[in-house]
Amino acid sequence: MADMPRTNHEPDVSVIIGAYDAMPYLVRCLESVEAQTIGAGRLEIVAVDDGSTDGTGAYLEEFAARTAIPMRVVRQSNSGGPSGPRNLGLELARGRYVFFLDADDYFGEEALERMVAMGDRAGTDVVLGKIVGVNRGAAKSMWKETLDHADLYESNIKFTLSAQKLFRRDLLVRLGMRFDEKLMTGEDALFTMEAYLRGNGVSVVADRTCYYLVGREDGNQMTKKGDHRRRFDSARALMELIAGLVPPGPRRDSLMVRPFVITLLPQFGPGLVNQPDAVRREKAALAAPLMDAYWTPELGRRLKVHERLRLTALARGRLDLLLDIAAFLRDKKEPEVVRKGDRILLAYPHFDRAGRGSVLPKRAYEVTVTERVGGRRIEPPQPKPRVSLVRRVVRRARRTALSARRAPRAHRV
Structure with missing residues (x-):
């Protein structure tokens, strides 16, 4: 020394x-x-x-x-x-x-x-x-x-x-x-x-x-360096720390994006398709308790569609669906952009236009953060401004008063 x-x-x-x-x-x-x-x-x-x-x-x-x-x-x-x-x-x-x-x-x-x-x-x-x-x-x-x-x-x-x-x-x-x-x-x-x-x-x-x-x-x-088990150990430790210090709700969800997207999700990327089935099943088994404990739909709305879909399939134990999405990403395919009223959806695998037989919920395909598809920037629709109850009552009263003034008056005899 x-x-x-x-x-x-x-x-x-x-x-x-x-x-x-x-x-x-x-x-x-x-x-x-x-x-x-x-x-x-x-x-x-x-x-x-x-x-x-x-x-x-x-x-x-x-x-x-x-x-x-x-x-x-x-x-x-x-x-x-x-x-x-x-x-x-x-x-x-x-x-x-x-x-x-x-x-x-x-x-x-x-x-x-x-x-x-x-x-x-x-x-x-x-x-x-x-x-x-x-x-x-x-x-x-x-x-x-x-x-x-x-x-x-x-x-x-x-x-x-x-x-x-x-x-x-x-x-x-x-x-x-x-x-x-x-x-x-x-x-x-x-x-x-x-x-x-x-x-x-x-x-x-x-x-x-x-x-x-x-x-x-x-x-x-x-x-x-290191095999996939180390990544799951890392994700588990970080999720447990966040859960121990931040109560459930939007703040916890915002922090959980980090271990879900940066640590866990890369284990279920396009390369998953070429891995042995035993490895894929082991990964799904390692992820299952983390999904059960910390995954929420609200957290999912903070993610891109392909991220949310893979994690939703994982949370539901549907490795088969996850592999279909991973193969779609591996082949560098682009999802069709579908507009439904005030919503924008991306038609990744298993998207059902009619919405009657969707294997995964239709909301999982919805654009909620900025995306890029085919070089185009896709922005999530902006929520319509909410009109307060008081303002609605005032506007209704004004319309009623205006209608009353415009109504024809009865002639005196």
Whole structure:
């Protein structure tokens, strides 16, 4: 272990880096910490080498010996996942905030200065900095504007649950929060959602790129590893957390969209058609208790039609119908757009125009969020404005009075 130089003040940020066979990506990662405009005197680095075999540990110690940033390096046997190194780093951290930086990725130069300033100004416990992908995709919908206080239920921040956020350390210590070391995937989503729900608000810094999410050319990333059972474990843990902290209703439904669409639904995508029947049945069996416990029609109305149809079929135990829809998607077919009065429906498999013999309910085919079909943007119909009872009574009285004035008067004799 390389000892951390003594300082007489608490750093603003502890940058926690868990590293496993991270060369050569680690070089740029550490350079980006050193280049932070917040300054070395307001930082510390806590790095955990998780049993690397490619020189990662040696490079961490070499960097610690020459950087102006106080830095501690811990070397340990491989733990099998990112949770253990992050938890150890959190135990050693002293900063007002912590940031979990993956050893493959790197910061924008002003990232920590901007995020700390935001957290201090807004008094929030979690700060999100804009993320862009390098050699890989990255979520974009939550970076439309900078927000002191983002609405967890109405905004898209629930779709970015990776650990690469600025967390107020006092929150994590007070709640005893740790990454679940039993989960092999989705441990960061569980940790981040708990901080969102139990903390004092979430801020968004969207006007400057703060974090570069790197896709490794060797493909050696934990997010790409593991069989389908791990995904169900992840979905179950996140659903249980949300249900335990948010009562049934629209708010819970809005958060449940995340585990249903991002974690569970990909297990029942177009690739399902080509999987062995035993695997398909095992997946359906793993999903069944989750559907029974947490699926609601109201949640379904927050989804696109093909998403809602697959989950509705799953909830009804109709793997045969789900496979027909998956095959339709695999073949890249486009559903016909059907207009019925003030409703728009998409004619995916088993849609019955007459509505008499529908295997799945007709409302499951209804457009309720923005869709794209054949390159066209399909918007859900806007609900007609509701006229209050008082206004209806007043209008009726006016019509009656007007009719009375227009009626012919009887002639006097």
